[in-house]
Amino acid sequence: xxxxxxxxxxxxxxxxxxxxxxxIAAFVVRLVDIQVVNASDHIEQSRDLASGTEITLRGTxxxxxxxxxxxxxxxxxxxxxxxxPQLAAQGIKKRDGDGNxxxxxxxxxxxxxxxxxxxxxxxxxxxxxxxxxxxxVDTLATDPDSQWAQVERYxxxxxxxxxxxxxxxxxxxxxxxxxxxxxxxxAGNVIGFLNSDGDALEGIEKLQxxxxxxxxxxxxxxxxxxGVKIPGTEVEKAAVDGxxxxxxxxxxxxxxxxxxxxxxxxxxxxxxxxxIVMEVATGKIRAFAETSSxxxxxxxxxxxxxxxxxxxxxxxxxxSTYKPVTAATVIEKAGLTHLSSVVVPSKMTxxxxxxxxxxxxxxxETMTLTGGLVRSSNxxxxxxxxxxxxxxxxxxxxxxxxxxxxxxxxxxxxxxGFRLLxxxxxxxxxxxxxxxxAFTVTATQVASVYQTIANGGVRMPAQLVESCTHAxxxxxxxxxxxxxxxxxxxxxxxxxxMLENVFxxxxxxxxxxxxxxxxxxxxxxxxxxxxxxxxxxxLYFTSLVGYAxxxxxQYVVLTVFDEPKKERMSSANRSVFKKAxxxxxxxxxxxxxESDTPLLPLxx
Amino acid sequence: xxxNAWDSDLLVAPFPTTDPARRDDVDRRxxxxxxxxxxxxxxxxxxxxxxxxxxxxxxxQMGLSILMTQxxxxxxxxxxxxxxxxxxxxxxxxxxxxxxxxxxxxANAAARGMVTGQPPSYLRLSDGQIIGAGKAATGxxxxxxxxxxxxxxxxxxGVPLATDPDSSLASGVxxxAELVIDxxxxxxxxxxxxxxxxx
Numbered sequence: 044x045x046x047x048x049x050x051x052x053x054x055x056x057x058x059x060x061x062x063x064x065x066x067i068a069a070f071v072v073r074l075v076d077i078q079v080v081n082a083s084d085h086i087e088q089s090r091d092l093a094s095g096t097e098i099t100l101r102g103t104x105x106x107x108x109x110x111x112x113x114x115x116x117x118x119x120x121x122x123x124x125x126x127x128p129q130l131a132a133q134g135i136k137k138r139d140g141d142g143n144x145x146x147x148x149x150x151x152x153x154x155x156x157x158x159x160x161x162x163x164x165x166x167x168x169x170x171x172x173x174x175x176x177x178x179x180v181d182t183l184a185t186d187p188d189s190q191w192a193q194v195e196r197y198x199x200x201x202x203x204x205x206x207x208x209x210x211x212x213x214x215x216x217x218x219x220x221x222x223x224x225x226x227x228x229x230a231g232n233v234i235g236f237l238n239s240d241g242d243a244l245e246g247i248e249k250l251q252x253x254x255x256x257x258x259x260x261x262x263x264x265x266x267x268x269x270g271v272k273i274p275g276t277e278v279e280k281a282a283v284d285g286x287x288x289x290x291x292x293x294x295x296x297x298x299x300x301x302x303x304x305x306x307x308x309x310x311x312x313x314x315x316x317x318x319i320v321m322e323v324a325t326g327k328i329r330a331f332a333e334t335s336s337x338x339x340x341x342x343x344x345x346x347x348x349x350x351x352x353x354x355x356x357x358x359x360x361x362x363s364t365y366k367p368v369t370a371a372t373v374i375e376k377a378g379l380t381h382l383s384s385v386v387v388p389s390k391m392t393x394x395x396x397x398x399x400x401x402x403x404x405x406x407x408e409t410m411t412l413t414g415g416l417v418r419s420s421n422x423x424x425x426x427x428x429x430x431x432x433x434x435x436x437x438x439x440x441x442x443x444x445x446x447x448x449x450x451x452x453x454x455x456x457x458x459x460g461f462r463l464l465x466x467x468x469x470x471x472x473x474x475x476x477x478x479x480x481a482f483t484v485t486a487t488q489v490a491s492v493y494q495t496i497a498n499g500g501v502r503m504p505a506q507l508v509e510s511c512t513h514a515x516x517x518x519x520x521x522x523x524x525x526x527x528x529x530x531x532x533x534x535x536x537x538x539x540x541m542l543e544n545v546f547x548x549x550x551x552x553x554x555x556x557x558x559x560x561x562x563x564x565x566x567x568x569x570x571x572x573x574x575x576x577x578x579x580x581x582l583y584f585t586s587l588v589g590y591a592x593x594x595x596x597q598y599v600v601l602t603v604f605d606e607p608k609k610e611r612m613s614s615a616n617r618s619v620f621k622k623a624x625x626x627x628x629x630x631x632x633x634x635x636x637e638s639d640t641p642l643l644p645l646x647x
Numbered sequence: 648x649x650x651n652a653w654d655s656d657l658l659v660a661p662f663p664t665t666d667p668a669r670r671d672d673v674d675r676r677x678x679x680x681x682x683x684x685x686x687x688x689x690x691x692x693x694x695x696x697x698x699x700x701x702x703x704x705x706x707x708q709m710g711l712s713i714l715m716t717q718x719x720x721x722x723x724x725x726x727x728x729x730x731x732x733x734x735x736x737x738x739x740x741x742x743x744x745x746x747x748x749x750x751x752x753x754a755n756a757a758a759r760g761m762v763t764g765q766p767p768s769y770l771r772l773s774d775g776q777i778i779g780a781g782k783a784a785t786g787x788x789x790x791x792x793x794x795x796x797x798x799x800x801x802x803x804x805g806v807p808l809a810t811d812p813d814s815s816l817a818s819g820v821x822x823x824a825e826l827v828i829d830x831x832x833x834x835x836x837x838x839x840x841x842x843x844x845x846x
Binding site for chain 2: 113119120199200201203204223224225226227228229271272273274294295298299301302303305306309334336338340341344557558559560622625626628629632634635
């Protein structure tokens with residue numbers, strides 16, 4: 044039993060304990076507050092107040108290399124030169140050969156005046172002496188206490204070291220990370236460029252910024268009076284350099300194609316032109332060339348519309364280059380062969396009232412499926428295509444990539460695909476879809492159609508980025524769509540054989556023949572939408588696409604011209620295609636074919 | 648082991664044995680006890696050792712500290728050297744930037760009169776057979792990498808060509824006429840192909 048007497052000392056003990064505990068608790072709360080909750084603030088404060096120094100360690104933006112490892116984009120440093128006008132205006136003391144100050148007649152040190160120093164600076168930077176003099180004079184005129192003015196921005200390391208060698212105490216230099224592109228405009232359309240602040244604006248630089256961008260680190264340390272680091276006080280958070288991005292492009296081939304397409308576009312007076320070289324087995328793009336590519340070293344030198352890639356952003360109704368898709372559809376779904384034939388007049392009015400013309404008038408004849416492709420007859424392909432219902436044709440076109448985004452995932456890719464779904468196709472569209480009208484595609488998608496046929500019916504995703512190697516050595520390959528089996532291998536072989544006959548028996552045969560090689564392909568003269576519900580008159584988007592060697596296809600070459608005016612049809616593309624294909628065959632040391640194209644009958 | 652521990656051991660050691668079995672002998676025959684050896688002397692020795700050790704440690708620490716400071720001065724000097732070398736490397740890299748670009752190489756080749764764009768032929772070594780067209784080059788290049796240079800490079804723009812210092816990628820000066828062999832007139836083969844004299 045507790046009495047008042049026994050309770051009193053115990054209560055005192057408890058109270059004392061509680062007081063002690065509450066004091067401890069207060070300390071613990073404060074400790075947690077200092078060490079955990081506001082730790083970063085205190086660390087920052089200690090940095091500001093203490094004699095420590097914090098240096099930002101800049102990571103380097105990663106390189107972009109081509110498939111052989113030759114560098115297309117790399118990082119370097121340039122320098123901003125600033126001046127303290129107040130100090131500069133005072134000049135510097137003149138020194139003799141031994142470094143002693145020269146004393147003048149009046150007993151004061153002789154001074155070298157600012158204008159003379161300005162002339163020395165100007166001689167290095169390449170500016171005019173008066174210009175440099177004026178920088179200081181003008182700045183002081185507006186603000187006599189001014190301690191900062193810009194002399195020149197982005198000077199090279201060489202200029203910077205020469206300026207530093209002048210030993211002028213009022214000059215300061217700030218290193219600025221900069222990007223340099225050793226191959227200039229080679230693949231400039233693909234690589235893109237940065238602005239002067241180092242932000243990626245275009246192309247791969249922008250699309251793959253996550254791989255290329257560096258992450259800055261910090262170095263903090265205490266310094267002694269003489270500026271020497273006090274050992275053991277360094278705390279380093281290392282910078283992480285950007286990754287190395289490997290493209291599928293081959294820079295030598297890319298240069299040749301750019302040079303070639305520029306010369307040929309000028310020759311045929313085209314608005315612009317482009318060449319795509321794609322590897323058949325992989326879908327990897329080895330050249331993606333177009334006219335007027337930007338030089339990323341100096342994007343301002345290009346017109347605004349030349350700074351991006353037209354080739355990646357242009358979409359068009361492909362026209363005749365999609366006739367092989369119709370051929371593949373009717374072989375698989377209507378049981379036709381290359382020998383199946385129809386009667387073809389040069390102009391035909393169908394039962395539903397649609398009128399289809401061939402581009403050139405000809406006598407009515409019985410054309411085989413091969414003949415329809417070789418003569419590029421709209422009337423023939425309309426009749427063949429009509430043997431299969433619109434929904435199935437739509438599905439085949441979709442499987443060949445129409446209406447899908449390309450795997451390139453380019454910025455500002457155009458909206459492509461069908462204007463109308465098959466149930467809404469009008470009488471004319473019912474037939475025009477058999478020869479590449481009423482839907483739009485990109486040039487890359489056209490190249491992929493021929494890659495599919497050349498690759499035994501399997502479409503590999505078009506690919507420009509090979510891999511990203513991060514600074515720690517991990518290699519990341521891009522996440523690409525799975526390969527798609529579009530048509531049966533036997534169908535692909537039969538269509539391929541017919542396409543070989545296009546090159547062997549078509550009107551272009553003599554112009555594009557490369558001695559010793561079997562080739563397959565197709566021309567296309569696409570009408571251009573005029574923006575007012577019709578087509579431009581007598582102006583076309585011409586293309587010629589093919590692959591070689593036909594018996595063992597290795598590379599697809601696609602050439603396009605926008606509105607060539609010297610020759611307005613796809614015949615304009617013959618010489619550029621032949622030269623481009625010759626270069627590809629030579630570049631990759633592809634052996635000539637050991638057989639000739641088996642000739643198929645065109646008429647029945 | 649501490650100095651105190653040493654001392655206590657030494658103090659215990661000289662005491663006569665207390666074995667009860669021999670107690671009787673000691674009681675019977677008394678004889679003078681030899682004085683115990685002086686126990687305080689070793690204390691001084693070990694004290695000296697301890698102090699000397701402490702001094703040595705302090706000395707070594709100072710020495711190390713001096714070396715480290717010296718090391719950081721050397722480091723600073725080497726860092727300065729490194730920076731100078733980095734600058735030189737950067738300057739040299741800037742100088743040659745663009746010279747390895749394909750358009751500059753091709754312009755050099757074009758200035759030498761070299762042509763490109765001919766269909767390839769291959770010589771099979773096993774039987775000496777020519778694979779491909781096997782025709783002579785036509786002599787005209789498929790592209791004109793010098794006069795119609797269309798792929799700019801700001802880094803190599805005004806740089807004189809190695810093969811023709813009078814022209815550059817931007818200037819597009821023509822190749823020397825005498826360097827271009829007229830393909831219409833191949834050199835006559837009078838006595839078969841020229842062969843080297845070997846022994």
